[in-house]
Amino acid sequence: xxxxxxxxxxxxxxxxxxxxxxxxxxxxxxxxxxxxxxxxxxxxxxxxxxxxxxxxxxxxxxxxxxxxxxxxxxxxxxxxxxxxxxxxxxxxxxxxxxxxxxxxxxxxxxxxxxxxxxxxxxxxxxxxxxxxxxxxxxxxxxxxxxxxxxxxxxxxxxxxxxxxxxxxxxxxxxxxxxxxxxxxxxxxxxxxxxxxxxxxxxxxxxxxxxxxxxxxxxxxxxxxxxxxxxxxxxxxxxxxxxxxxxxxxxxxxxxxxxxxxxxxxxxxxxxxxxxxxxxxxxxxxxxxxxxxxxxxxxxxxxxxxxxxxxxxxxxxxxxxxxxxxxxxxxxxxxxxxxxxxxxxxxxxxxxxxxxxxxxxxxxxxxxxxxxxxxxxxxxxxxxxxxxxxxxxxxxxxxxxxxxxxxxxxxxxxxxxxxxxxxxxxxxxxxxxxxxxxxxxxxxxxxxxxxxxxxxxxxxxxxxxxxxxxxxxxxxxxxxxxxxxxxxxxxxxxxx
Numbered sequence: 001x002x003x004x005x006x007x008x009x010x011x012x013x014x015x016x017x018x019x020x021x022x023x024x025x026x027x028x029x030x031x032x033x034x035x036x037x038x039x040x041x042x043x044x045x046x047x048x049x050x051x052x053x054x055x056x057x058x059x060x061x062x063x064x065x066x067x068x069x070x071x072x073x074x075x076x077x078x079x080x081x082x083x084x085x086x087x088x089x090x091x092x093x094x095x096x097x098x099x100x101x102x103x104x105x106x107x108x109x110x111x112x113x114x115x116x117x118x119x120x121x122x123x124x125x126x127x128x129x130x131x132x133x134x135x136x137x138x139x140x141x142x143x144x145x146x147x148x149x150x151x152x153x154x155x156x157x158x159x160x161x162x163x164x165x166x167x168x169x170x171x172x173x174x175x176x177x178x179x180x181x182x183x184x185x186x187x188x189x190x191x192x193x194x195x196x197x198x199x200x201x202x203x204x205x206x207x208x209x210x211x212x213x214x215x216x217x218x219x220x221x222x223x224x225x226x227x228x229x230x231x232x233x234x235x236x237x238x239x240x241x242x243x244x245x246x247x248x249x250x251x252x253x254x255x256x257x258x259x260x261x262x263x264x265x266x267x268x269x270x271x272x273x274x275x276x277x278x279x280x281x282x283x284x285x286x287x288x289x290x291x292x293x294x295x296x297x298x299x300x301x302x303x304x305x306x307x308x309x310x311x312x313x314x315x316x317x318x319x320x321x322x323x324x325x326x327x328x329x330x331x332x333x334x335x336x337x338x339x340x341x342x343x344x345x346x347x348x349x350x351x352x353x354x355x356x357x358x359x360x361x362x363x364x365x366x367x368x369x370x371x372x373x374x375x376x377x378x379x380x381x382x383x384x385x386x387x388x389x390x391x392x393x394x395x396x397x398x399x400x401x402x403x404x405x406x407x408x409x410x411x412x413x414x415x416x417x418x419x420x421x422x423x424x425x426x427x428x429x430x431x432x433x434x435x436x437x438x439x440x441x442x443x444x445x446x447x448x449x450x451x452x453x454x455x456x457x458x459x460x461x462x463x464x465x466x467x468x469x470x471x472x473x474x475x476x477x478x479x480x481x482x483x484x485x486x487x488x489x490x491x492x493x494x495x
Contacts, residue, residue, distance in 0.1 A: 027088065034085045034096040037131050041078065041100060044127045052120040053078065056103060067188055072106045093132065100128045113178065170228055172274045173235050177224075180239070180267050181217060191259040192217060195242050207249055215241040232275045239267055366398035366486075375425070375469045375485045376416045380452075383412040390487055400488045405457075407495035414441075415452035416467050416487075424483075429472040436465050463491045 042053045059077045060068050069075065081099050090096045107121035181192040198216045199207045208214065220238050229235045246260035275281045368374075374392035381388040386405050393399050405412075414434050418425050434441040434453035437460060441453045457463050471483035 027091070030090055030093055031085055031088065033093045033132065034081075034090050037093065037096055037100070037128065038078065038082055038085065040127055040131055041124055044124055046120065046123060052123060055117060055120070056107070056124065067184075067190065068110060070189060070193055071110060074102060075106065076103050078103070097128050097131070101125060104128070112182075113175070166228070166230070168278060169230065169232060170224065172232060172278065173224055173229055176232070176235070176267075176270055176274060177217060177220060179270060180263060183263060183266055185259070185262070191263045194256050194259060195246070195263075211245050211249055213241055213245070215245060217242070231280055232271060232278060233280055236271050236275075239271070240264070243267075366396050368393065368395055368397050370394065373419055373422065375419055375422070375430075375471065375483075376467070376487070377419050378417040379467060379487050380415040380417065381412055381465075381489060382415070382452075384409055386412060388489075390489075392485070397485045398488075399486070400490075402490040402492065404492045404494055407493045409493060410456065410458040412455045412457065412465070412491065413444075413452035414455055414465060414467055416469065418469065422471075424471045431470050431472070432468075434465070434467050437463050457491060457493060461493055463493075465489045465491060 041056075042051075044052055046052050057078045059075050059080075062069060076099055081096065081103075084090060084099070085096065104121045104125045108118055111117045111121075181190060181196070183192070184190050196217050198214050198219065201208060215238055220235070223229065223238070243260045243264045246256055250257045250260075272281070276283050377392060379390040381390070381403070383405070386403075386409065388403060390399065390401065416432065416434075418430075418432070420426050424430055434443075434455070436455045441455055443453050453467075455463070455465055466486065466488050468484065468486040473483065
């Protein structure tokens, strides 16, 4: 059964190890004690009596947990400690204890505090520290966070006695750092990998020339141990310094710059929530609903006690027309008028949208003036079994018809009768055209007295035939549609 939960970035920095002088009991006694300690760890059980050492016997597989080796810089497991005892690499029991505590620290770093593996690591830490009462040897460089823990302190490193408020701040600080360093990208790699340790001074000498206040999450963890953070506001300043340094040194849009942005967005939400819980800051006030400004009423009338504003609009005067057509003022109305003046402190109400004008259909450009005579008093369409006479419309100069002819009909004659009583037609100042299916048709004889236009319907099931006359306008004028008439006939051939 797997107890492992989501990963978080490594909270440990690499430590240099130095061999200490051999213990006074001889190498054989040291090896004997180390083997006894290993067995004690392997046999460790939880409160329910279940052995808890199984997940610590060997390192986690890289294929299953690839991020573990990016987070944990010094992986170690019980089988490696056994190998070191077998090879005689420990000269003191404290050195063996330190490797076990490193294993505990790795487990606490990688796993969530509420996970079972985290709890099991704390149990193993107690077994190691209580074994023969010998404390681990001090490192020359820096101690791991867990080496500062006492048997009764399982969450945060302690220094001296602390008030409940100080412990609450440290608890919240540790949880916040643990949470923010858990955030992963789409490849399941924590964003914080690049921010756990300070850049190497030899490889990034220019970093320390540009960045005057270097900061990393491991530096923050050290400050948590001694003297610690008095408020979460102090912690917030250091975390924000990590992000601002990343923005200053890296190009905008670079991977590290984007990682800092992603972490900062999450951090600000988390830190604000915790600071509100601890009473360090006040929650933001709820949005104030908009309050309508009061309206001032002024009454204008015959009451002399009511002052009229200087810019008052003069009252409207009604007139009635007398017998001689002379306007006579109407009797004064006694009804009081009310003017609402909106307070200057209130924003002016937006003007009401104008009411849409009532729909008025556009006039028909082909509408016939009944006073004017028709240009084509009659249109004849003739052919085999077809004789159609189309008179002018009394209301429109554009007419449309549909006729059906036998399928054997392949030709028709279109003969417009023109109104020769009109001077322009009599003078030949007009144009007459017949179009069938988009192609102009030439007349077979002189038109006007009954000559026709031969129209071919062959090969087409439906033909569109148009006959149009247009009066030529006087020089410099546009006749428009008033000097035109058009008849459209759809001819459908059916068997």
